[in-house]
Amino acid sequence: MSEAQVRADDRAHVFHSWSAQGLINPLPIERALGSHFWDYTGKKYLDFSSQLVNINIGHQHPRLVAAIQEQAAKLCTIQPAFANDKRGEAARMIAEVAPGPLNKVFFTNGGAEANENAIRMARLHTGRHKVLSTYRSYHGSTATAITATGDPRRWPNEPVAVGVVHFWGPYPYRSPFHSENEAQESERALQHLRDTIVFEGPATIAAILLETVVGTNGILVPPPGYLAGVRAICDEFGIVFIADEVMAGFGRCGEWFAVDKWGVTPDLITFAKGVNSGYLPLGGVVISDEIAETFRERPFPGGLTYSGHPLACASAVASMQIFKEEGIIEHARMLGEDVIGPELSRLAEKHPSVGEVRGLGVFWAIELVRDDRKTPLVPFNAAGAAAGPMNDVAAACKERGLWPFTHFNRVHVVPPCTTSVEEVREGLTILDEALAVADGFY
Ligand code: PLP
Numbered sequence: 001m002s003e004a005q006v007r008a009d010d011r012a013h014v015f016h017s018w019s020a021q022g023l024i025n026p027l028p029i030e031r032a033l034g035s036h037f038w039d040y041t042g043k044k045y046l047d048f049s050s051q052l053v054n055i056n057i058g059h060q061h062p063r064l065v066a067a068i069q070e071q072a073a074k075l076c077t078i079q080p081a082f083a084n085d086k087r088g089e090a091a092r093m094i095a096e097v098a099p100g101p102l103n104k105v106f107f108t109n110g111g112a113e114a115n116e117n118a119i120r121m122a123r124l125h126t127g128r129h130k131v132l133s134t135y136r137s138y139h140g141s142t143a144t145a146i147t148a149t150g151d152p153r154r155w156p157n158e159p160v161a162v163g164v165v166h167f168w169g170p171y172p173y174r175s176p177f178h179s180e181n182e183a184q185e186s187e188r189a190l191q192h193l194r195d196t197i198v199f200e201g202p203a204t205i206a207a208i209l210l211e212t213v214v215g216t217n218g219i220l221v222p223p224p225g226y227l228a229g230v231r232a233i234c235d236e237f238g239i240v241f242i243a244d245e246v247m248a249g250f251g252r253c254g255e256w257f258a259v260d261k262w263g264v265t266p267d268l269i270t271f272a273k274g275v276n277s278g279y280l281p282l283g284g285v286v287i288s289d290e291i292a293e294t295f296r297e298r299p300f301p302g303g304l305t306y307s308g309h310p311l312a313c314a315s316a317v318a319s320m321q322i323f324k325e326e327g328i329i330e331h332a333r334m335l336g337e338d339v340i341g342p343e344l345s346r347l348a349e350k351h352p353s354v355g356e357v358r359g360l361g362v363f364w365a366i367e368l369v370r371d372d373r374k375t376p377l378v379p380f381n382a383a384g385a386a387a388g389p390m391n392d393v394a395a396a397c398k399e400r401g402l403w404p405f406t407h408f409n410r411v412h413v414v415p416p417c418t419t420s421v422e423e424v425r426e427g428l429t430i431l432d433e434a435l436a437v438a439d440g441f442y
Pocket of ligand 1: 052109110111112113115138139140141211215216244245246247248272273283
């Protein structure tokens, strides 16, 4: 099919996520391999976005493609009430890498459904109804997940679900608590959470839902002690701790689950994306023995036709085998420690527009500013149009063959976990050039 036909069909009939349909012009993509994809003109892009922080294993991994083909030839689909080899194997492998007594997996089609069902489990387990989640978070676009979301994507959807209360999580660079260092930020954020619980009524609160490392809202890495403090507060008040690892899990942070970095065990972990790099839609909830026990005699009142889909589960099994055999998690950790972190710090010294660098593994952000008062380099021009500085930075990357992930005043550096050191350096060299554009607005 010609590029013109792809564009014509798209513009005439595809209704895109999060977009004003008349103002977009999606780039047609023809093929992909490893850390690259190609458009219909043959132009090659280095994928520093991982397709919404998703293809942790890279594009078109041949073993993963083969595993899907093999399963497709045998059994494409069965409904959730049956047992199946790939369904059971995927659940076992996920439980084996999950921390502590998290031994059961409820499969969904993606991250929002995972959070939806984790909240449902927490409510039924505790008999309480409120859910606490942070501002500057994203949990998905279904009813409770978008209500729990603490960013502007929630506003046009309100009112949807009830019982969600937002609080401030730690963010040392723009501290909501006016902290001067990470230790203070951690301590004050925990005190604020405790105060919120006390004023909301501990006996009404079923769950605290947190992104272990905040993703689309800026790669906010929790300061030391914060997650352990949240765990302790949950234990004190009988609240279920749900860690949303839809973006942070499965190698992205250089660990199987990001919580491993801090040695913290939540009661429920939600996942999607990296579990099978999105080759087929798959997400889920890893469930503690204690919460699973609630539903031993009593039915869990929820389900999905495609829960534990054999093709998706076969791809998760293959993906996890590849992760283990090819040392992908260790590679992601090394990229963060030895290459991305040091290189981004170097860029921060060189470019006045870089306000802060933060991240771990292959999960990094640089926050761009206009001045030394940290005024964000916003994605609008002086007339308020959706163009301007950040779009110019993104365009400078794309012209040079780098596909970036930009959000508000940040460039997120989120290549696949499998990206080579040379490819990462190549991408960062392009980013270095593009940052001259941001410096022009400083
Ligand atoms: N939670 C987090 C932290 C996410 O980043 C996302 C998506 O980006 C979701 C949940 C929602 O996942 P999905 O789009 O698969 O529903």
